Amino acid sequence: MKILLAPDSFKDCLSATEVARHMAEGIKRVDKYAEIRSIPVADGGEGFVQTMLAMEGGQQISCRVTDPLGREIDASYGMLDNGLTAVIEMATASGIELLSSEDRNPLTTTTRGTGQLMKDAMRRGSRKLIIGIGGSATNDGGTGMARALGYHFLDQTNQEITEGGGHLDQLRHIDQSSVLPILKQTEIVVACDVNNPLIGPNGASAVYGPQKGATPQMVSQLDKNLTHLALIIQKDLQLDLSQLPGGGAAGGLGAGLVAFAGAMLRPGFSIISEQTGLEQAIIEADLVFTGEGKIDHQTKQGKTPWGVVQLSRKYGKPCIGFAGLLGDRYHELYHEGFSSLFALPNGPLSLEESLTQAPELISDTAEQVFRLIRRYAPPNS
CATH class of the missing domain: 3.40.50.10350 (Glycerate kinase; domain 1)
Incomplete structure (x- = not known):
């Protein structure tokens, strides 16, 4: 048998x-x-990088980034194809396992560390990024990630809003003037393990917010804030991502990667299945x-x-x-x-x-x- x-x-x-x-x-x-x-199969969450490295060979790169609360930590990602392709697990920089249960608060956590990993890989020469986005501690719609790549999120007085999903209601304008030029030259594929949209009863906040420490009141606030973010993205970037399948993954990082990095979402399972x-x-x-x-x-x-x-x-x-x-x-x-x-x-x-x-x-x-x-x-x- x-x-x-x-x-x-x-x-x-x-x-x-x-x-x-x-x-x-x-x-x-x-x-x-x-x-x-x-x-062994990984769909974009824990073990994604190790699975890809085991199949393809390559090397692991260490990088100093910020964790979901903005504290400095060492994270890593994989490089394949002589460095032309980087494989990133967002959980290593922005994952829920980096926080104690007492520290989990999706109103304040940020995906900035994930963007720092992306930036480091591109600066080392990678022109294709494969990013697994399972296991997040965040609900910021990918705005923290985007800040690391040069985006600015401004309030009505043109001041930068505070990081975290709890402050997105203050957003009035997305400034793209300082975005890394190399981003447009980079193919970004996202291994996404869910089909949930950004907002609504099946969205990022309602379905995954509670496991990240959100109370029912916080879930309502976070969903309203992501709805507002989607409206600003539609106004400033001409993209309607509110119901994008997979957009709600990792607290909206799925939608954020599409909006701010031109990424393509694919089921993480299909990526691994093809490789193995x-x-x-x-x-x-x-x-x-x-x-x-x-x-x-x-x-x-x-x-x-x-x-x-x-x-x-x-x-x-x-x-x-x-x-x-x-x-x-x-x-x-x-x-x-x-x-x-x-x-x-x-x-x-x-x-x-x-x-x-x-x-x-x-x-x-x-x-x-x-x-x-x-x-x-x-x-x-």
Whole structure:
């Protein structure tokens, strides 16, 4: 039996590569001769750069940037093709994991550090940037990123407004006079893992604001502010991005990259899939395992397991999903191609215990699932 392991990372816990390794360990307990192929997948979030570097070769570049609260930190990105292409993970500079739960406040956090990574890469000679925008701590519509590239966001007195999503209502004009000339010579492709628009009930603030520390009152304020930003972008840049699919990713950074950097949004999964030959691997497999930290109805918005199961369904291959948590309306995914879905905890566990025990839980669950499969699989499979 040929088994393909194509998981994403489990946030706060294990990389996609580690998840695949622990899945393989569980399968090998049942059949040490099982034919296993691992293709760890990242859709633009955690592990995106490492996945690309592992596939393409290249080097990792360190850069001094500001974190979501404006504090100086060291971040890194990857360079491929002798430096002509840079691969950037916005989470390394503007990610939620850089902040404690007490520090998370999307009214004040900024994407400036992501723009600093872009600027550094372009100045080193990169003329194509591939940017993964999962795992953000921000809700500023990409204005912080744009400031690092030379944009100015001015109020009614022509003064720079304060950074962060909580101050966008003061914006009256976007000044483009100091934008880096090299930006127009650079192709920018954004690996976007969701389809949410910038504003509205399915937008950046409503859907993702709470996990970044936003109260219901803050969510309302942030959505109004991004609506105002969209109006100013339409006035000054002649672009209507309010309902752009994926524009709401990373607190509106998706829309911001299109507006301020001329970027093209693409599903992160499709970028990785093309680079890894994932589709051909699924064709050759008998069984596919995928997974992510949480699987629920939002998985259908373009998350990694969704991409894997759609390819599996295309070729009639059974696909089984593993998750640390099966969330709201996960059962809807059974109608979309998943053969089965499994949550890892095997008893009452705290979040901390689940994270600590994740390697063992993944291996144990993979073993249990594969024992059942082997019990009813054809004799020669």
